[in-house]
Amino acid sequence: MKPVRHYLQFSDLSREEYSYLFERSKTLKRRRNEGERYQPLLGQVMSMVFEKNSTRTRVSFEAGMAQLGGHAIFLDAQTSQIGRGEPVEDTARVLSRMSDIIMVRTFEQAMLERLAANSRVPVINGLTNEYHPCQILADIFTYIEQRGSIKGKTVAWIGDGNNMSRTWLQAAKILGFKLKVATPVGYELTVLDRQHYDTSVFEASHSAKNAISQADLVTTDVFTSMGFEAEKEQRLAAFRDYQVTPELMQQAKPDALFMHCLPAHRGEEVAASVIDGPQSVVWDEAENRLHVQKALIEFLLLGQQPS
Numbered sequence: 001m002k003p004v005r006h007y008l009q010f011s012d013l014s015r016e017e018y019s020y021l022f023e024r025s026k027t028l029k030r031r032r033n034e035g036e037r038y039q040p041l042l043g044q045v046m047s048m049v050f051e052k053n054s055t056r057t058r059v060s061f062e063a064g065m066a067q068l069g070g071h072a073i074f075l076d077a078q079t080s081q082i083g084r085g086e087p088v089e090d091t092a093r094v095l096s097r098m099s100d101i102i103m104v105r106t107f108e109q110a111m112l113e114r115l116a117a118n119s120r121v122p123v124i125n126g127l128t129n130e131y132h133p134c135q136i137l138a139d140i141f142t143y144i145e146q147r148g149s150i151k152g153k154t155v156a157w158i159g160d161g162n163n164m165s166r167t168w169l170q171a172a173k174i175l176g177f178k179l180k181v182a183t184p185v186g187y188e189l190t191v192l193d194r195q196h197y198d199t200s201v202f203e204a205s206h207s208a209k210n211a212i213s214q215a216d217l218v219t220t221d222v223f224t225s226m227g228f229e230a231e232k233e234q235r236l237a238a239f240r241d242y243q244v245t246p247e248l249m250q251q252a253k254p255d256a257l258f259m260h261c262l263p264a265h266r267g268e269e270v271a272a273s274v275i276d277g278p279q280s281v282v283w284d285e286a287e288n289r290l291h292v293q294k295a296l297i298e299f300l301l302l303g304q305q306p307s
Helices: 015-033 054-068 088-098 109-117 133-147 161-176 208-212 231-237 283-302
Strands: 047-050 073-076 101-106 125-127 154-158 178-182 202-205 219-220 258-259
Touching: 015 133, 015 161, 047 054, 054 073, 054 101, 054 125, 054 283, 073 125, 073 133, 073 231, 088 101, 088 109, 101 109, 101 283, 109 125, 109 161, 109 178, 125 283, 133 161, 133 258, 133 283, 154 208, 161 202, 202 208, 258 283
Parallel strands: 047 073, 047 101, 101 125, 154 178, 154 219, 178 202, 219 258
Antiparallel strands: none
């Protein structure tokens, strides 16, 4: 029996596998836009486990499975035994006997890893507190669509040391670009996150201006992520000088792109004139979750496909 491949963090795949996925995403997107029906997953089922709310993750995975000919089942704490304390190991054993692939959007990475360890089928990380690999997959594909290879480029992350910046850090090492992270004091990536990355791919500071200087891509996220609502006022005060404004964007390269994983709070982490401006590609970025995830699902279930 072929070993099961999971996608729990960005480092689970190689540079060569990402090259394939980006090309495959391009192909699947073109086929979709041309109205071609492609349904290699007829009769196959994805179980989607949500412990965190979602718009883009749910719709992109559910639509993606439908477009590939399969079906997606939505499970949350209110509509399953997960919310009544069933061990995650038991959930994994049951779901993987009835499903062909599982997607999980939850809080702790450890929970995701326990589920994957007890699953007979591939498990995909739809988001955890620690990592958000499907979002970065879409972001990098969007950059490639717009500007070509990301190798050797500079990505500026403005925000805290969260699941997004941590995943960007993994991607920089694998794909060969530089990540410049600007955070307020006390919100940095941890020493544990940074210890495996040298200055050729990673630079940390407390200056948004320094991070954005000559960047090819500027990206940010809400200042208060899910699970940190009690810290909202404290965070807004700490991040006051980290809003991506038109003045800050002028420090980047003239053709720099702006991205945001959404939902966005205009006037907090980004000015409306930036996210709604000509350098913003957030709507392409959001759509591309659909295309890269279709390529990922197909890859995990069927392996590499001819173009």
